[in-house]
Amino acid sequence: MYRVVFRKVLDFVFPPQCGGCExxxxxxxxxxLPPGVPLExxxxxxxxxxxxxxxxxxxRAILALKTGRRDVAEAFAVRMSSHIPTGAIVVPVPTTAARRRQRGFDGCELIALIARLACEARVSAGLVQVRGETQRGRSREARLTHRQRFRWRAPHLDGTRVILLDDVVTTGATLESCAATVRAAGGIVELAMTLASVG
Ligand SMILES: [Zn+2]
Structure with a gap:
């Protein structure tokens, strides 16, 4: 009850604003709002x-999200949650410390958190990056050859279905690397969801 009232006051003082057009x-x-049918x-x-x-x-909305806009994160979480199959665990692709410093904020983690609160999706932040290097600034070829390495730090997944979550997919190398790590930890990964795709 108090949360609802608090929320209404908050919405009155800081009304939600579209990340795409203000x-x-x-x-x-x-x-x-992107169309209901996602790109595959x-x-x-x-x-x-x-x-x-x-x-x-x-x-523009993704860039707004990365500045820490909770209203935009909530809107994305609601849209993403309709695509999360029941029984699956959502695993955000981790942001390195270097990437976090550059971007200031991890929108993906926030979306996963809101999806858990709003839609009772199961979320695990079990993936961590092994090396502190970032893909940012590398050429496409370098990104393909220099795959990021990840480690699973949570309990063995034992046949659990996992959906990977990332903000933007470019070459897909990071998602493939994450998927390989999750499979090695016993998870089944066939699907990744992202806010947007480059190409
Ligand atoms: Zn708009």
Whole structure:
């Protein structure tokens, strides 16, 4: 009850604003909200579903999310949660300390957290990056050859279905590397969900 009242006061003082076009009302307005049917991309061992192409209003909303906009994160979490199969665990792709310093904020973790609160999705932050290197600034070729390495630090997954969650998919190398790590820890991964896809 108090949470609801607090929330209403908060919405009154800081009304939600669309991350794509700044319109007041919600974190993503009806115009900027990506269509209900996600894009699908095939990677060697995974299907990636993205809400849309990394462009225009969606790109602006993702950049707003990365500045820590909770209203935008909530709007994304609601849209993503309708694509989460029941019984699966959502595992966010970890952000390195270096990447966090550059971007200031991990929108993906926030979306996963809100999805857990709002939709009772199961979330595990079990993936951690082994090396502190980042893909940012590397050429496409370098990204493909220099795969990031991850470690699973949570209990063995024992046949549990895992959905990987990341903000933007580019080559897909990071998602494939995460999937391999989760499979080695006993999880089944066939699907990754991202907010947007580059190409
Ligand atoms: Zn908008």
């Amino acid at each position: 319109r007041i009302g919600s974190g993503l307005c009806d115009t900027c 991309r095939r990677l060697p061992t995974l299907t990636v579903r993205a809400l849309g192409l990394y462009d225009g209003a969606l790109r």
